[in-house]
Amino acid sequence: xxxxxxxxxxxxxxxxxxxxxxxxxxxxxxxxxxxxxxxxxxxxxxxxxxxxxxxxxxxxxxxxxxxxxxxxxxxxxxxxxxxxxxxxxxxxxxxxxxxxxxxxxxxxxxxxxxxxxxxxxxxxxxxxxxxxxxxxxxxxxxxxxxxxxxxxxxxxxxxxxxxxxxxxxxxxxxxxxxxxxxxxxxxxxxxxxxxxxxxxxxxxxxxxxxxxxxxxxxxxxxxxxxxxxxxxxxxxxxxxxxxxxxxxxxxxxxxxxxxxxxxxxxxxxxxxxxxxxxxxxxxxxxxxxxxxxxxxxxxxxxxxxxxxxxxxxxxxxxxxx
Amino acid sequence: xxxxxxxxxxxxxxxxxxxxxxxxxxxxxxxxxxxxxxxxxxxxxxxxxxxxxxxxxxxxxxxxxxxxxxxxxxxxxxxxxxxxxxxxxxxxxxxxxxxxxxxxxxxxxxxxxxxxxxxxxxxxxxxxxxxxxxxxxxxxxxxxxxxxxxxxxxxxxxxxxxxxxxxxxxxxxxxxxxxxxxxxxxxxxxxxxxxxxxxxxxxxxxxxxxxxxxxxxxxxxxxxxxxxxxxxxxxxxxxxxxxxxxxxxxxxxxxxxxxxxxxxxxxxxxxxxxxxxxxxxxxxxxxxxxxxxxxxxxxxxxxxxxxxxxxxxxxxxxxxxxxxxxxxxxxxxxxxxxxxxxxxxxxxxxxxxxxxxxxxxxxxxxxxxxxxxxxxxxxxxxxxxxxxxxxxxxxxxxxxxxxxxxxxxxxxxxxxxxxxxxxxxxxxxxxxxxxxxxxxxxxxxxxxxxxxxxxxxxxxxxxxxxxxxxxxxxxxxxxxxxxxxxxxxxxxxxxxxxxxxxxxxxxxxxxxxxxxxxxxxxxxxxxxxxxxxxxxxxxxxxxxxxxxxxxxxxxxxxxxxxxxxxxxxxxxxxxxxxxx
Numbered sequence: 047x048x049x050x051x052x053x054x055x056x057x058x059x060x061x062x063x064x065x066x067x068x069x070x071x072x073x074x075x076x077x078x079x080x081x082x083x084x085x086x087x088x089x090x091x092x093x094x095x096x097x098x099x100x101x102x103x104x105x106x107x108x109x110x111x112x113x114x115x116x117x118x119x120x121x122x123x124x125x126x127x128x129x130x131x132x133x134x135x136x137x138x139x140x141x142x143x144x145x146x147x148x149x150x151x152x153x154x155x156x157x158x159x160x161x162x163x164x165x166x167x168x169x170x171x172x173x174x175x176x177x178x179x180x181x182x183x184x185x186x187x188x189x190x191x192x193x194x195x196x197x198x199x200x201x202x203x204x205x206x207x208x209x210x211x212x213x214x215x216x217x218x219x220x221x222x223x224x225x226x227x228x229x230x231x232x233x234x235x236x237x238x239x240x241x242x243x244x245x246x247x248x249x250x251x252x253x254x255x256x257x258x259x260x261x262x263x264x265x266x267x268x269x270x271x272x273x274x275x276x277x278x279x280x281x282x283x284x285x286x287x288x289x290x291x292x293x294x295x296x297x298x299x300x301x302x303x304x305x306x307x308x309x310x311x312x313x314x315x316x317x318x319x320x321x322x323x324x325x326x327x328x329x330x331x332x333x334x335x336x337x338x339x340x341x342x343x344x345x346x347x348x349x350x351x352x353x354x355x356x357x358x359x360x361x362x363x364x365x366x367x
Numbered sequence: 368x369x370x371x372x373x374x375x376x377x378x379x380x381x382x383x384x385x386x387x388x389x390x391x392x393x394x395x396x397x398x399x400x401x402x403x404x405x406x407x408x409x410x411x412x413x414x415x416x417x418x419x420x421x422x423x424x425x426x427x428x429x430x431x432x433x434x435x436x437x438x439x440x441x442x443x444x445x446x447x448x449x450x451x452x453x454x455x456x457x458x459x460x461x462x463x464x465x466x467x468x469x470x471x472x473x474x475x476x477x478x479x480x481x482x483x484x485x486x487x488x489x490x491x492x493x494x495x496x497x498x499x500x501x502x503x504x505x506x507x508x509x510x511x512x513x514x515x516x517x518x519x520x521x522x523x524x525x526x527x528x529x530x531x532x533x534x535x536x537x538x539x540x541x542x543x544x545x546x547x548x549x550x551x552x553x554x555x556x557x558x559x560x561x562x563x564x565x566x567x568x569x570x571x572x573x574x575x576x577x578x579x580x581x582x583x584x585x586x587x588x589x590x591x592x593x594x595x596x597x598x599x600x601x602x603x604x605x606x607x608x609x610x611x612x613x614x615x616x617x618x619x620x621x622x623x624x625x626x627x628x629x630x631x632x633x634x635x636x637x638x639x640x641x642x643x644x645x646x647x648x649x650x651x652x653x654x655x656x657x658x659x660x661x662x663x664x665x666x667x668x669x670x671x672x673x674x675x676x677x678x679x680x681x682x683x684x685x686x687x688x689x690x691x692x693x694x695x696x697x698x699x700x701x702x703x704x705x706x707x708x709x710x711x712x713x714x715x716x717x718x719x720x721x722x723x724x725x726x727x728x729x730x731x732x733x734x735x736x737x738x739x740x741x742x743x744x745x746x747x748x749x750x751x752x753x754x755x756x757x758x759x760x761x762x763x764x765x766x767x768x769x770x771x772x773x774x775x776x777x778x779x780x781x782x783x784x785x786x787x788x789x790x791x792x793x794x795x796x797x798x799x800x801x802x803x804x805x806x807x808x809x810x811x812x813x814x815x816x817x818x819x820x821x822x823x824x825x826x827x828x829x830x831x832x833x834x835x836x837x838x839x840x841x842x843x844x845x846x847x848x849x850x851x852x853x854x855x856x857x858x859x860x861x862x863x864x865x866x867x868x869x870x871x872x873x874x875x876x877x878x879x880x881x882x883x884x885x886x887x888x889x890x891x892x893x894x895x896x897x898x899x900x901x902x903x904x905x906x907x908x909x910x911x912x913x914x915x916x917x918x919x920x921x922x923x924x925x926x927x928x929x930x931x932x933x934x935x936x937x938x939x940x941x942x943x944x945x946x947x
Contacts, residue, residue: 078824130432131439131515131584140606196636204640211637211646213608217424217629315632317430317607325430325607330824 051355058347062340066119069339070112079104079330102128115336125333129326134337138319144214145311145318147230149303151238153296156245160292163246164253168288169280171258179250186247191306195240195313202236209236212315237314241306245299249292256288290360297353301346421945422627423923425451425934426650428635430607435593437568438509439516439584448610448630450934452492453595454619456483456502457567461929462739463674463848465562469497469569469596469619472562476885479557481565485548489619491571492594492601499550501569503542506552507531509566510539513581521566526553558880559890563849569596598623598938608632614938624941638918642666648920648942649933655794657724660918669917669928672728672736675845678907679713679803681706682840684866685833692859693866699838703904708760709785709839710750710908712810717752718802719911722795727911732898733844733852736912737930739887740850742895747902757810766812774813784813788830788840791820803841814839830864840864841910848931850894852876856901867906872897 079099099105103114118125124134167179186194203211209232210216216229260266261284269279308320315321319338326334358364431444437453440446458468470483489497509518510528522528526541541553554561571594578586588594593601596619599612613627633641633650639659641647643666652660660666684695700706719727728736731747761767765778777783785807789800800820807814817836821829829837842864844855853876854860858868875897884890902909917933919926922943927935 076824077822077828129441131434132590133585199637200640204644207644211641212633213605213631215605215609217609217611217631218422218627313634313636315430315608315634317605317632321430321607 047355047358051351054351054354058344058351061347062343065343066116066336066340067112070115070336071108073332073335074108074111076330079332115333119336119340124337127326127331127334129329129331130334134333137322137334138337138341141317141319141322144316145304145307145320147234148238148241148307148311148316148318149300151231151234152241152245152303153299155238156242156249156299157292159242160246160249160253161289164250164257165280165285167250167254168257168261168284171254176254179254183247183251186243189243191240191243192309192313194243195237195310198236198240199313209233211236214316214318233316237307237310237316240310241303244306245295245302249295252292252295253288256291257284260284260287291357293360294353294357297349297351297356300349300352301342302349304342304345415943417624417924417939417941418943418945419624419941420626421624421942422629423625423648423940423942424629424631424646426631426633426638426641426647428633428638428650428653430632431610431630433590433604433606433610434584435601435604436570436583436589437595438505438518438566438570439589441516444632447934448601449595450597450932451599451612451628451630451937452593452597452601453568454489454597455567456485456569457562457565459563459848459931461737463735463737463850463930464739465848468567470502474557474562476557476882479554481552481554481557481561483550483552486619489596490617491574491596492615493571493574494617495571495573496547497569497596498547498572499544500547501572502550503539503544504572504575505566505568505570506539506542508570508575508580508583511580513579515581515584518566521564524554524556524561524565526555558882559884559887560849560851560880563847599625599628602627618938620936620938623938624945625937628937639663642918642920645920648923649926650918651933652916652918654723654726654913654916657726657916660916663918665921666918667921667926669919669926669933670726671915671917671928671930672912673845673915674735674848674912674930675843676730676733676735676912677727677841677843677910678733679709679839679841679910680830680865680907682833682837682864682866683906684868686831686861686866691861693863693868695866695868697866702764704760704764705766706905706908707750708757708764708766708810709807709812710905711753711757711760712812713750713803713806713908713910714752715750715910718799721802722799723913726914726916728914729911730909732902733846733855733907733909734850734894734898735846735930738848738850740891740894742898742902746895746899750905750908754806754810761810761812768811773811775811782813784815786817786836786838787814788817788826788837789820790823790826790841792823796820800841831861833866843913851880852894852897853880865906867904869900869904869906872900872904875900 103111115125124138126132127134127137130137163179163182167176170176199211202208214230214233215226216233219226219229257280266279266283269283304319307318308323310316311318311320312324319341322334323338326338425447427444427447429444431448432440432442434440434445435448435452437449440449455468456470457465457472460466469489470485472484473482475482483499483502485497485499491497506522506525506528508514509522510525510532512532512534519532523532525539527536527539528541530536531539543551543553545551552565574588574594575583575586578588583589591604598615598618598620600615601610602613603611609632610630611627612630614623614625616622631647633647635653638647638650638652639656642650642652642660643663645665661668681700682697683700684693684697687694695701715729719725719729730736731744731749732742734741761775766775766783768774769776769780775783787800787804790796797820800816804814804816817838826840830840830842855862856867857863857873857876875893878884879890879893879897884893917928924941924943925936925939926933929935
């Protein structure tokens with residue numbers, strides 16, 4: 047297992063390198079740069095902009111620029127954000143906790159809701175209750191997350207006034223107090239729910255189908271024949287087996303949720319990495335775009351690795367050598 | 368790119384959905400129109416006496432960078448925060464004229480000096496008094512060789528600033544600190560618009576002590592605990608999301624009525640809902656939601672023609688990089704009659720009504736409608752929608768259909784086509800461009816899009832570099848408060864995208880900032896003459912000045928808006944529901 051893990055990590059390096067090349071060149075092929083938004087007749091000095099381009103190295107051939115960037119990257123220096131005038135690492139790190147909070151709450155909601163709904167539907171296949179759950183599932187699968195976000199904002203925030211529609215924290219709240227934590231969580235619920243909608247639907251479906259399948263298996267029949275109560279069969283024998291594959295999906299989720307936050311954070315004005323990403327793309331803040339892309343790449347790769355390892359860990363039939 | 372596309376799509380969807388939802392909501396009492404005020408008289412007679420206390424939420428629709436120092440900020444987002452926390456030495460009034468702010472000033476045209484005398488009782492938020500050294504320090508920072516932003520042109524007129532900027536001198540020779548309250552600046556040349564151009568924000572020298580100029584923008588003093596002299600002081604910054612400010616009880620113009628202000632970033636698509644449920648008290652609204660917000664009972668709208676304008680430019684030449692001049696060598700649109708005909712063919716009011724809820728004021732020359740220097744409409748030709756006149760002018764100029772294909776040919780009988788460029792970015796970009804093309808096609812001009820709409824960066828890329836395919840392009844400019852057209856219109860101005868070089872225009876522009884122009888009447892006359900010239904020559908078709916709409920909750924009193932801000936005298940803001 048250790049050898050396998052090490053080998054996988056070794057394979058990641060060329061993948062990360064390739065992704066960085068592609069993203070860097072694509073980013074640079076976008077028309078305009080961080081300075082092209084600076085057309086300003088009040089400061090009518092194209093000379094200044096030309097000087098800045100030179101100073102920032104934007105006039106160098108693209109492979110030279112890439113060389114600069116990758117050598118900095120290898121030394122842990124992600125460069126300076128032109129727009130925010132801050133080191134990129136500081137900027138991204140300041141936003142990361144918000145995104146992680148969203149991701150954690152989203153997974154929390156996903157697992158609880160999917161577990162409850164899946165178990166409910168799996169025990170009663172082809173009944174009205176099961177169909178109800180399935181309709182909800184297909185709705186959630188079919189609805190783009192931004193549509194869901196707007197519907198939720200409209201009903202939950204504007205009509206019912208239960209939860210705030212934007213931001214990550216209320217005003218006038220001291221950090222560290224109980225109110226602060228409550229406010230943080232309140233602000234995170236709606237965006238997390240939107241992020242979790244898709245995984246909730248797929249997990250529910252997964253769990254339901256697996257439970258129905260397991261219910262036909264020999265060991266379940268044996269248990270029934272021995273007169274084990276139905277409740278015990280479901281909770282102890284079937285559910286345990288059916289939950290296993292879902293746990294392994296945790297790794298894939300990690301990347302999926304962070305990717306999904308790009309859209310959701312923008313709609314909810316939630317100041318996380320996703321919002322920063324969109325903002326930086328429209329401002330052509332290349333260093334930030336590159337740093338976040340690399341972050342997402344690494345997360346995806348690690349997520350996949352975790353998924354594979356977990357799978358082997360919970361299912362002894364799978365060997366990783 | 369794909370992400371960006373998704374983002375736009377998202378916005379599009381969000382708009383339509385929220386709008387539809389909210390429209391349903393307010394249709395019940397469509398009779399009640401929100402009062403809307405034009406101009407600047409916004410007195411509320413029956414609101415009662417100002418009360419102390421309360422908090423107000425001010426919203427903006429894109430995340431802020433958080434560079435909270437006047438000398439370093441770059442975006443409108445930070446500007447709006449700074450409006451609450453920092454005052455200026457020189458204010459600009461509603462008619463765009465400079466007037467004394469935190470300091471009185473005396474201009475000595477003979478000796479080329481400006482004397483600032485700081486008014487009494489002005490303190491920084493940390494309790495230290497504002498002193499003359501703070502003014503001098505601001506100039507030194509901006510002129511410093513390591514200074515990272517673009518404001519050197521605001522101090523370059525001070526004697527010795529250039530030498531200091533080039534690293535040839537240790538200090539700026541033209542700055543003399545007379546005493547704690549007085550500073551005398553010697554300028555290389557004083558012009559009628561000097562007070563509008565000269566940098567007028569002091570920096571807290573004692574507070575920034577010891578920070579190298581190059582690192583100022585990253586420092587905690589600017590990022591985390593910024594201070595100013597304005598009516599509100601920053602207490603909490605949540606990056607990208609919110610800034611909380613509390614009142615500055617020692618404010619030099621009197622203690623503010625409000626306890627505090629919250630500056631909040633919100634998604635534009637949620638504006639209507641947030642205003643309706645009172646989460647936001649004041650914001651500039653997206654014009655696409657104008658109708659819905661107008662219907663809200665708790666909201667009062669303030670409409671102001673802004674300082675910018677939209678135009679359609681003709682490429683008349685190219686930018687000569689070597690000599691840094693515009694060369695007018697593109698023959699295609701040299702005929703004035705052709706340009707005028709294309710202006711008459713456009714239904715500008717129709718564009719406004721169809722795509723911007725009518726929120727714009729037609730202009731005939733590039734001058735803000737509120738400016739004191741604006742020429743009276745009677746003195747300019749109004750290019751009102753008149754396709755017949757357009758056809759007449761085209762016939763006169765020799766653009767007639769000679770081969771019966773339905774399109775006009777040029778005077779030599781060659782096929783005549785017009786490439787039109789416009790920016791993409793909003794849901795109205797495409798239909799608006801089609802509208803314009805249709806207008807031209809109606810008078811027989813074979814106009815088409817130059818390969819489709821272009822994204823902002825790409826658009827300016829090709830327009831700036833005079834790409835040969837660019838012939839006619841639709842852009843927009845924001846203007847400064849001073850009417851001086853230098854920068855956009857002269858022969859040696861890079862931003863003169865039409866590449867229009869006209870001697871008479873250059874002469875008038877220079878005349879407008881000559882010594883003679885210290886006489887305001889004379890200066891105005893010069894600019895009126897210049898507007899007449901531009902209006903006649905028409906290197907651009909001037910479309911309209913967009914109207915900014917600010918929406919304020921009715922509980923908020925004493926809101927005063929003008930063409931460039933909604934944050935005038937914020938210390939006088941008060942709320943009717945304040946618990947006294």
